[in-house]
Amino acid sequence: MPKLVKLIIDGKSVEVPEGTVIIEAARKVGIEIPNLCYDKHLTAFSGCRMCLVEVEGSKKLVTACSTLVREGMSVKTRTERLIRYRRELLNLILGNHPQDCLTCEKVGNCKLQELCYEYGVKESTYPSLVPNLPLDDANPVMIRDQNKCIKCGKCVRVCREIQVTNAIDFAGRGVESTVTTAFDRPIARDFCRMCGQCITACPVGALTNKQFVGTRPWELKKVRTTCPFCGTGCNFDLNVNIKTGHVVGVTAAEDAPINGTQLCVKGRFHTDLIHSPDRLKHPLIRENGKFREASWDEAIQLTARRLSEIVARHGPNSVAGLSSARCTNEDNFVFQKFMRVALKNNNVDHCART
Amino acid sequence: MTNSVNEILDEDLLFVIGSNTTEAHPVIGIKMKQAVRHGTKLIVIDPRRTELAAMADLWLPLRSGTDIPLINGLMHIIVKEGLQDEAYIRERCEGYEELLKTIEAYTPERVASLTGIPVEKLQEAARLYATTKKAGIFYTLGITEHICGTDNVKSLANLALLTGHVGFPNAGINPLRGQNNVQGACDMAALPTDLPGYKKVANPEHRAFFEELWGCSLSSDKGLMIPEMFDAALDGTLKAMYVMGEDPVMSDPNANHVKKAFEAMEFVVVQEIFMSETARFADVIFPATCYAEKDGTFTASERRVQRVRKAVEPPGEARVDWTIIARIAREMGAKGFDWTSSEEIFEEIRAAMPMYRGMTYERLGTTGLQWPCPTEDHPGTPYLHKDGFSIGKAKMTPIDHVEPAEPVCKDYPTLLITGRRLEHYNVMTRFSPTLDAIVPCEMAEMNPEDARELGLAEGDLARVTSRRGSVVTRVTVTDKVKPGSLFMTLHFKESPTNELTIDAYDPVTLTAEYKIAAVQVEKVKTDYDPSEIDRFVRLTELVEPQE
Incomplete structure (x- = not known):
C-alpha cells in the first residue's frame, strides 16, 4: 500500500495516496479544478493552464494536473487572481476559436463553452486568428474540424497511450500548429483503427461522431448495456433519441468494469444496424417455395404441430x-x-x- | 479465461498464440499494446504478421498446424535447462513422467525443421516464458480450429503447468472467447452433453437434479453436435431443426454440405433478426429482437456476467427470443415455460447453477459479477484455481504432432487461412451502413510474391477454389501473409469463404480445421463496374475465368 499524504484544499482536509496529483485529490473532496487538457487516464500535458492553482509558500502558480501532493500542502483553487488568469486564458483560446456555437454539434457537451459560461467570458477581445482549414469528413465515422481545435492534445495522447496506434500527432509550430495525420492525409482505414476514442476525448467540436450529427444532447437518454460482438464484454451507453425512440449511437461509460472508456470501431459505430430497414418484422411461412407474412398465432401453431408430428412419427x-x-x-x-x-x-x- | 482482462496491464510477459487480438478482440488487444508500451514483453506465435506480431519482442511465424511440436519443443528446452517448476508440479499436477517421455523426442533441431522457427528463437521464447512469473497465455481460434484443437489446448495447459503459471494473478491460460455470450451459452448448457452449470447428461445424479427442478423425466441419450446434425440430416435420421440466432450456411465449414443438409430436412425453423443465408432454407421464420431490444445477461470471457438492457422497441412484430421459444413449448403442452420476465428466468438459472447462485439482477448492477459466485455475499472470482484445482491435481497430457487434414499439393498449392477483420463481426455487421462503408467487401490477403506470379494487383479479382467450392474475391497485396498462403474472412456473402473450408474435425469437440485448407488461386477478368454491383450478389456470378 502506498503511503498516505495529508493536505488542505480550499480549507478542506484530504488524505490521498502518495503520487496523486492535486486535481484528483481535489475531486476527492468534491472540488473540480477547471481543465481542458486533463484526463486521468493520460499522461499530464499541462498545456491549457486552466488548472493553475496557488500553493501556500510558493510564488509560482502550479498546474494541478501534474503537480503531486505533498504532506502538509495547502492549496487554493479559486482565488481572485486565479479567476482573473482563467478569464484571460479563455479570452486567448476564444481568439483562436470560431464563434459558431449556435450551430456547433458540440453544444451542451462542450468543455470550452462550459468554462466560458462559468467564468462569464462572452467573446474574445483579441482579433480572430481562426485558420480556414478544410473539414476532414471523407471517412464514415467522424468529422475533423481543425478550425475548432484548441490544441489540448487529448486526441493525440489517447491515440498514442490508450489505442496505441499513433494515427495522429501535432505538426507545425506555435499558432500554426495542428493535429494531423502523417502527410496530412484524411482519416483512413489503413492507418487509423476508427475506434473513435479521440472523439470521446475531444473537449470541443473539433472531432464529431457522425452518427450524432443532428441530435442535441438533451434529446438523448442513455441506457447502459453490454456489447453484442466479441467475448471481451465491453459495456457502453446506448444513446436513444427520446423523440424518435431510435438508438442514435454509442457513448463510452467511464465505470464500465472491463473496458472503461475504451471501445473499438464495431462497439462504437455498429448501432445503425439496429434500425436497418432489412430487419425481419413479421413471421414468415414458406408456401409454394416463397415466403409469405403470417400471424404469430399461425406461425407458432404450425411450428408446434409440425415438431409434434415429426417427434411422434420419427x-x-x-x-x-x-x-x-x-x-x-x-x-x-x-x-x-x-x-x-x-x-x-x-x-x-x-x-x-x- | 482463468484470469481477468485487466490483469493484462500488470503482466510482465504476454504469450499470444493463435490470436489476432487487436482485430478479433480489439479492446483486449489495446490493453496488450498498452502493457507492451509500458515494458511488458510480448511473444506472438502466428503464421501471419498481425499487428501484435509486428510489435512483439519475439514473433514466431510457425508453419500452420505445427503448434503441438512448437509447444513440445519449448517444453523440451525448459526441461533440458532445468527451468520447470518442480515444486508446483509435485504439489499440483499429475502425469509429469509421461509428459517428459513424449517431449524428449522434440529436440530443438527437429522442432525447428517441423515449425520453420530457428532453434535460437525457440530457446529465447522458452527461457522468457519459463522465467517470467507474471506471464499469461492468450489464445483463440488459431489454436482450436484445427483437427488437433483439443490437443493444442492441452499442450498449452502442459506448458503452463510445467512452469507453474496457473492459479496466480497476471498469469494463467486465457482463451479469448469469440462471441459476446459463447461463455454464457456454454454455462447455460446449449450443449448436447451437458446440463446447466456443466452438469453431465450422462450422469444419473445430475439428471435427477434437473428432473426434480423441472418436474419431468429427461433423456439420457447422447445429443448431436453441430456437424453430426448435418450428417444426420443427410442420412435421413434428423428430420427437423430449429435454428436460433445462428447462420451456419455462412459460418460453418464446407457450406455446400451444410446447404444440402438443410435442403434434406422436412422442417426447418429459423429465428433471426435479418434474412440470413440459413433463413432462406426455412419453412418458418420468426422475427427476433436484437440485444438493444431486450433485457437479460451476457457472460464475458473473463466469466463476468453482465446486464443487457432494453433500450428501444423491436421493429414491427419482432419478439424477444425466449418468449417465442416458451410460447411454442406451451403450445406443445410442456410445463415450466410460464416466465413473465427475463429476471424470472435468471432466478431459475440461479436455482439450477451454484456458480451463478449468488447473482441477482440487482447485484449485477453496472459492474457484473464473475463466476463462481455461490452465495449472495460472495464477491465473485477474478481468477481461478487460487487454492488448487477443483478436480484435485491438474493432468498433464502427453501429446504428439498430427499433420493437418488437407496439406497443400500440386493442384491446390495455396494454404487458405481464415479469420475475422477488425471492422466486421461474423455476418450481421454488414447491415450497419457505417461499418460496411469502412470495409464493404472481402479483400483476400496475398503475399506480393504470389501476386506477381499470378499477375494480380491490389483490388484485382481472383477465383479461389478448393476441393469443395469456388468463390471470387478481391485481393489485397501484403506481406502480412507468407508466400504460398492466402487469408480470407467469413464476413461477406459476395465471397462466401466457408464454401472453401474443410469439414475435417477435431475428434473431441468436432471443431473444424478452419485455419488450414488447400486452394488454388487464379486471376479472373470482368468488365463490371464495381460501383454497379448490388450488395450481396455472389461475385462468382459476375465474372468469367480468364483464358
Whole structure:
C-alpha cells in the first residue's frame, strides 16, 4: 500500500495516496479544478493552464494536473487572481476559436463553452486568428474540424497511450500548429483503427461522431448495456433519441468494469444496424417455395404441430436445435430447456467451439 | 479465461498464440499494446504478421498446424535447462513422467525443421516464458480450429503447468472467447452433453437434479453436435431443426454440405433478426429482437456476467427470443415455460447453477459479477484455481504432432487461412451502413510474391477454389501473409469463404480445421463496374475465368 499524504484544499482536509496529483485529490473532496487538457487516464500535458492553482509558500502558480501532493500542502483553487488568469486564458483560446456555437454539434457537451459560461467570458477581445482549414469528413465515422481545435492534445495522447496506434500527432509550430495525420492525409482505414476514442476525448467540436450529427444532447437518454460482438464484454451507453425512440449511437461509460472508456470501431459505430430497414418484422411461412407474412398465432401453431408430428412419427431424436452464442443467457437457458423438456432430446448445440 | 482482462496491464510477459487480438478482440488487444508500451514483453506465435506480431519482442511465424511440436519443443528446452517448476508440479499436477517421455523426442533441431522457427528463437521464447512469473497465455481460434484443437489446448495447459503459471494473478491460460455470450451459452448448457452449470447428461445424479427442478423425466441419450446434425440430416435420421440466432450456411465449414443438409430436412425453423443465408432454407421464420431490444445477461470471457438492457422497441412484430421459444413449448403442452420476465428466468438459472447462485439482477448492477459466485455475499472470482484445482491435481497430457487434414499439393498449392477483420463481426455487421462503408467487401490477403506470379494487383479479382467450392474475391497485396498462403474472412456473402473450408474435425469437440485448407488461386477478368454491383450478389456470378 502506498503511503498516505495529508493536505488542505480550499480549507478542506484530504488524505490521498502518495503520487496523486492535486486535481484528483481535489475531486476527492468534491472540488473540480477547471481543465481542458486533463484526463486521468493520460499522461499530464499541462498545456491549457486552466488548472493553475496557488500553493501556500510558493510564488509560482502550479498546474494541478501534474503537480503531486505533498504532506502538509495547502492549496487554493479559486482565488481572485486565479479567476482573473482563467478569464484571460479563455479570452486567448476564444481568439483562436470560431464563434459558431449556435450551430456547433458540440453544444451542451462542450468543455470550452462550459468554462466560458462559468467564468462569464462572452467573446474574445483579441482579433480572430481562426485558420480556414478544410473539414476532414471523407471517412464514415467522424468529422475533423481543425478550425475548432484548441490544441489540448487529448486526441493525440489517447491515440498514442490508450489505442496505441499513433494515427495522429501535432505538426507545425506555435499558432500554426495542428493535429494531423502523417502527410496530412484524411482519416483512413489503413492507418487509423476508427475506434473513435479521440472523439470521446475531444473537449470541443473539433472531432464529431457522425452518427450524432443532428441530435442535441438533451434529446438523448442513455441506457447502459453490454456489447453484442466479441467475448471481451465491453459495456457502453446506448444513446436513444427520446423523440424518435431510435438508438442514435454509442457513448463510452467511464465505470464500465472491463473496458472503461475504451471501445473499438464495431462497439462504437455498429448501432445503425439496429434500425436497418432489412430487419425481419413479421413471421414468415414458406408456401409454394416463397415466403409469405403470417400471424404469430399461425406461425407458432404450425411450428408446434409440425415438431409434434415429426417427434411422434420419427422419435424425439429426429429434431435438433441450434442455440446462439449471440443471444442472452436467458434465451439460451430457455432454448436448451425447450429441447430437453418439450422435445425430450439432447440435440442442442451452438458454435461453442469455433 | 482463468484470469481477468485487466490483469493484462500488470503482466510482465504476454504469450499470444493463435490470436489476432487487436482485430478479433480489439479492446483486449489495446490493453496488450498498452502493457507492451509500458515494458511488458510480448511473444506472438502466428503464421501471419498481425499487428501484435509486428510489435512483439519475439514473433514466431510457425508453419500452420505445427503448434503441438512448437509447444513440445519449448517444453523440451525448459526441461533440458532445468527451468520447470518442480515444486508446483509435485504439489499440483499429475502425469509429469509421461509428459517428459513424449517431449524428449522434440529436440530443438527437429522442432525447428517441423515449425520453420530457428532453434535460437525457440530457446529465447522458452527461457522468457519459463522465467517470467507474471506471464499469461492468450489464445483463440488459431489454436482450436484445427483437427488437433483439443490437443493444442492441452499442450498449452502442459506448458503452463510445467512452469507453474496457473492459479496466480497476471498469469494463467486465457482463451479469448469469440462471441459476446459463447461463455454464457456454454454455462447455460446449449450443449448436447451437458446440463446447466456443466452438469453431465450422462450422469444419473445430475439428471435427477434437473428432473426434480423441472418436474419431468429427461433423456439420457447422447445429443448431436453441430456437424453430426448435418450428417444426420443427410442420412435421413434428423428430420427437423430449429435454428436460433445462428447462420451456419455462412459460418460453418464446407457450406455446400451444410446447404444440402438443410435442403434434406422436412422442417426447418429459423429465428433471426435479418434474412440470413440459413433463413432462406426455412419453412418458418420468426422475427427476433436484437440485444438493444431486450433485457437479460451476457457472460464475458473473463466469466463476468453482465446486464443487457432494453433500450428501444423491436421493429414491427419482432419478439424477444425466449418468449417465442416458451410460447411454442406451451403450445406443445410442456410445463415450466410460464416466465413473465427475463429476471424470472435468471432466478431459475440461479436455482439450477451454484456458480451463478449468488447473482441477482440487482447485484449485477453496472459492474457484473464473475463466476463462481455461490452465495449472495460472495464477491465473485477474478481468477481461478487460487487454492488448487477443483478436480484435485491438474493432468498433464502427453501429446504428439498430427499433420493437418488437407496439406497443400500440386493442384491446390495455396494454404487458405481464415479469420475475422477488425471492422466486421461474423455476418450481421454488414447491415450497419457505417461499418460496411469502412470495409464493404472481402479483400483476400496475398503475399506480393504470389501476386506477381499470378499477375494480380491490389483490388484485382481472383477465383479461389478448393476441393469443395469456388468463390471470387478481391485481393489485397501484403506481406502480412507468407508466400504460398492466402487469408480470407467469413464476413461477406459476395465471397462466401466457408464454401472453401474443410469439414475435417477435431475428434473431441468436432471443431473444424478452419485455419488450414488447400486452394488454388487464379486471376479472373470482368468488365463490371464495381460501383454497379448490388450488395450481396455472389461475385462468382459476375465474372468469367480468364483464358
